[in-house]
Amino acid sequence: MKKPTSAAGAKRPAKARRKTREELNQEARDRKRDKKHRGHAAGSRASGSGESGASAKNKQQKDPRIGSKTPVPLGVTDAPVTRQHKPKSEKPMLSPQAELDLLENDERLDALLERLEEGETLNAEEQSWVDAKLDRIDELMQKLGLSYDDEEEEEEEEEKQDDMMRLLKGGN
Numbered sequence: 677m678k679k680p681t682s683a684a685g686a687k688r689p690a691k692a693r694r695k696t697r698e699e700l701n702q703e704a705r706d707r708k709r710d711k712k713h714r715g716h717a718a719g720s721r722a723s724g725s726g727e728s729g730a731s732a733k734n735k736q737q738k739d740p741r742i743g744s745k746t747p748v749p750l751g752v753t754d755a756p757v758t759r760q761h762k763p764k765s766e767k768p769m770l771s772p773q774a775e776l777d778l779l780e781n782d783e784r785l786d787a788l789l790e791r792l793e794e795g796e797t798l799n800a801e802e803q804s805w806v807d808a809k810l811d812r813i814d815e816l817m818q819k820l821g822l823s824y825d826d827e828e829e830e831e832e833e834e835e836k837q838d839d840m841m842r843l844l845k846g847g848n
Contacts, residue, residue: 683750779813785806
């Protein structure tokens with residue numbers, strides 16, 4: 677016999693409904709898509725996101741790919757030529773005659789030469805300065821064709837000519 681249905685047995689769990697083939701396929705596709713998106717984002721090594729979230733946002737890192745902002749001329753242009761720095765000399769360039777006049781009228785040089793003539797000895801710095809100035813005077817005089825020795829040489833030449841004339845004339 678059949679047992680009558682009673683109210684006590686009414687709360688049975690319902691049988692699970694079977695999923696259709698389409699539903700199973702869709703769930704499989706969803707699982708596959710979720711698996712596919714695991715891991716790091718593409719290109720994460722190149723972007724260099726090694727810092728933590730808060731500090732990375734506070735520091736705005738400069739893009740290493742961006743270089744200098746200075747404009748580069750493309751093609752042939754009439755750019756101004758950069759002049760080379762000329763070292764400033766102590767004195768402006770003078771003609772040799774003007775420089776010689778300045779050296780001859782130099783009070784310090786005159787004073788030091790007078791001290792030398794009197795027999796005093798100069799310290800090394802003063803002596804080297806005097807030597808340098810005297811050498812410069814000699815150079816300038818040679819450039820100009822002047823020489824202190826010219827007068828002496830002329831006198832010697834005249835004496836030699838006189839001596840030659842005496843010899844030629846045959847008299848002593």
